[in-house]
Amino acid sequence: MTTIRSEATSARRRGPSMADVARAANVSGQTVSRVSNGRHNVDPETRERVLEAMRRLGYRPNSAARALRSGRFHSIGVIMFTLSSFGNMRTLDAIAIAAADAGYSITLIPVPHPTQGEISVAFDRLSEEAVDGVIIIVEAHLLDENDVVLPAGLPVVVVDSTAGDRYPVVDTDQAHGARLATEHLLGLGHRTVWHLAGPERSYSATHRRESWEATLRAHGADVPRALVGDWSSESGHELGLRLAADPEVTAIFAANDQMALGVLRAMHEAGRSVPGDVSVVGFDDMEESRSFWPPLTTVRQFFGEVGRRSVEALLHEVESGERDESMLVATELVVRASTAAPRA
Amino acid sequence: MTTIRSEATSARRRGPSMADVARAANVSGQTVSRVSNGRHNVDPETRERVLEAMRRLGYRPNSAARALRSGRFHSIGVIMFTLSSFGNMRTLDAIAIAAADAGYSITLIPVPHPTQGEISVAFDRLSEEAVDGVIIIVEAHLLDENDVVLPAGLPVVVVDSTAGDRYPVVDTDQAHGARLATEHLLGLGHRTVWHLAGPERSYSATHRRESWEATLRAHGADVPRALVGDWSSESGHELGLRLAADPEVTAIFAANDQMALGVLRAMHEAGRSVPGDVSVVGFDDMEESRSFWPPLTTVRQFFGEVGRRSVEALLHEVESGERDESMLVATELVVRASTAAPRA
DNA sequence: GGGTTGCATGTTCACGTCAACATGCGATGC
């Protein structure tokens, strides 16, 4: 009459619970709980007996019950585009590590396609209470356009984007990086710098472009029309061919390394030497950039830092209820072989 | 006396529960549950009243309570190295999408460093019951060396590796891909093919290398000594310089695209033309490979397919209890401009 | 020696949900 269940539902049997361990160790459930949570007010001998029982039975604490009891899930949701950029992946890595260090796990909430509907679907997953906070790595304009409603009271940090002043943002200092790149080229003696921008509705692309333009103006240089790509090396190649055809062009700042790669290919195809005829600077410093031909001068982003800081900010809000300030992470220029002074 | 709590713990207030909704809609909790789960045996008018109350209160079902009640978490754990390869990221993407489609979320279990201790730590997270099954994207030798104990009864699928016959494996058909690459080069008329292998203890590297060697033998070609890299473009560059110094070398099969990129750079530096003097083939077909200089001939892996299939296999086991067979996903040769017939 | 303190351990109950089992009521059948 008591345990028919264990027979009936044999296909999906649950593991042992605290009660089972308690029985086996001849203690109360509460003592098992104390051992399980590493409390110190347990007699060493009793503790050992309980641990032994746990081992023997293969006991695993049930996190659902724990979460139900405590109201905390010890999990951070990360909303991001799938097949996202190299940088986002690196950021995700750092987030995962930082979260793990803090005892939180990461729940991925993928957005397969950045279309109206899909985004909402992703956020719908949040309507099921299962995370303590959320880190969003999605271009902010998509949030705006979808008038996504985040559950009230859920801590949120936005990465690599902007969020007006609705949420704290952790981001690379795009403007700083773009200035470094532009000034590097001007400093080498180039009359001006052409720009291969990222998609118009991307905030990071916009920031880089605006800063490039501002830097040129500050130095009294002409501001050529920016060419707009889509972050892909393919688009870099296509637009690069156009720039290669113009002998005026001696310095190019591409908004990411992948487009810079496409530009390098275009220059090779057009028979223009890099950096002899044309200097090229990228943005990101991806793993491979040092092995491009020629090795790429680029702006290094510290994705790890961005990831770490965003977790820090989020957990601070989760645990204290206070919202952090937004913050920017500096960049660094990495000079390699794709830039040089223009021909005399 | 009843609700001091809502005042006292104002900092960490829980959201409304079913009971709150029930009260607001003047129905029983069970009816709320039925509406929440989309059951059909609810009067349309009642349903509307409940939905209205949910909306008004901002009700979100508590997944912890649900999981506790049902014994299912609707979550898949993914154990993988951080800063992992391009391919693993693509696989992860596909896994996330496939899981989301099936109504499961992904819990990331990162392994910061593939050292003894770290791996065990990652698996310890599993000892806290919170996922219905696990997909492991970690080189299998690490599992062996750490005699990791997975919780008994937890469904597991291993990706891109081997697991003896302990668990089902979903993997790219490495041998097939390596054969395609090697035969392509032999077919162009090269006397033999040099190989830049991945790290010795990587199963995929070993499979590719063994298949390369077997293919050469099958065609009666000499088998040069393989050079061993670490998957990075840096190592490809370093070893590439050695190959560049040997005029005998006319065809190189690199075990991944990143090393192939390093080889291309080495050839440029050494003044050997690709594909004029030396043909180069990679493995993976990463996004950027088409923009290398010259665009890289490579073996395409279908990471998306691997991810999808692994989720399929795992969920099949989770839901039916039956273990799937291991399976291989075919590859495809993508011929671009880095390969040609040898000089006469 | 009676009271107090400190510590290991036990008991009770609520966290939010949902399956299983009522209940209640109008419609249908003979």
Add this chain to the structure above:
DNA sequence: GCATCGCATGTTGACGTGAACATGCAACCC
């Protein structure tokens, strides 16, 4: 006109855990 059925809705209890509140016992104090 009374039994039967179908359907909407309600009540009860258990899932596994851990906070809050006992209890029980030894050591200590004056």
